[in-house]
Amino acid sequence: MHSLRGAFSETVYIYGAALSKAIAEKWRPEVLSLGLGLGYNEVLSAALLTAAQQAEDAYVESFESDEGLREYFTHWIRGDSSLVPDEFLRAYDEILQRCAQHAQIDPAKVAATLRLWLNSGQLVLRGPLSATTQFSRRFCCFLFDAFSSKSTPELWQEAFLIDFLSATAREHAVFSTYACTGALKRALRSSGFTLEIREGFSSKRDSTFAFR
Numbered sequence: 001m002h003s004l005r006g007a008f009s010e011t012v013y014i015y016g017a018a019l020s021k022a023i024a025e026k027w028r029p030e031v032l033s034l035g036l037g038l039g040y041n042e043v044l045s046a047a048l049l050t051a052a053q054q055a056e057d058a059y060v061e062s063f064e065s066d067e068g069l070r071e072y073f074t075h076w077i078r079g080d081s082s083l084v085p086d087e088f089l090r091a092y093d094e095i096l097q098r099c100a101q102h103a104q105i106d107p108a109k110v111a112a113t114l115r116l117w118l119n120s121g122q123l124v125l126r127g128p129l130s131a132t133t134q135f136s137r138r139f140c141c142f143l144f145d146a147f148s149s150k151s152t153p154e155l156w157q158e159a160f161l162i163d164f165l166s167a168t169a170r171e172h173a174v175f176s177t178y179a180c181t182g183a184l185k186r187a188l189r190s191s192g193f194t195l196e197i198r199e200g201f202s203s204k205r206d207s208t209f210a211f212r
């Protein structure tokens, strides 16, 4: 398992910035997360929105192509620990502790929010995101954490990104990602976003924070 500490710091730096912007603007929290992985962004969303008392009408739609990761995360939220491998349980619990500590809130409250969201359909875990994915709603906060343009090239192409944003972004929206490619910047600008190129995390040169 990769370094949880480094991944947590990156999550706060890159994706926490977008969540904080949406919270500060008091936009209805509708979050699209690409790349569930171990669920850092989902748990951080629950922690920050619960602490800001904006969890009640939140909606989080999260994409993950690996079915096992979706299942383990769901079982963990539901408390079905016997269905989750130990190393995942330990990772989820540590992520929960770190996110709660960051948001200065009781981890039990964050876990309760995740359970409530899952049971009420406010947290929806979907399969792979692709050009044919259909959306039934729009989002104000994008946490775009798929792998790189080398491993998932279709998700980083300018035409895909323009169509994706046109189908999914609310008029007021914030978009964050660890990446900073030319195609991504062009797609965001042509979709009306203002870009802030931030220092990258760890060995990466730049990262992208954009809003409109």
Ligand SMILES: C[S@@+](CC[C@H](N)C(=O)[O-])C[C@H]1O[C@@H](n2cnc3c(N)ncnc32)[C@H](O)[C@@H]1O
Pocket: 034, 035, 036, 037, 038, 039, 040, 041, 063, 064, 065, 066, 069, 127, 128, 129, 130, 145, 146, 147, 152, 155
């Ligand atoms: C960098 S990791 C995400 C880390 C994650 N934010 C976390 O909290 O652990 C990228 C994830 O994107 C997933 N992924 C890759 N292509 C995808 C696609 N087309 N749709 C959905 N998920 C995808 C991978 O399976 C992987 O779990």
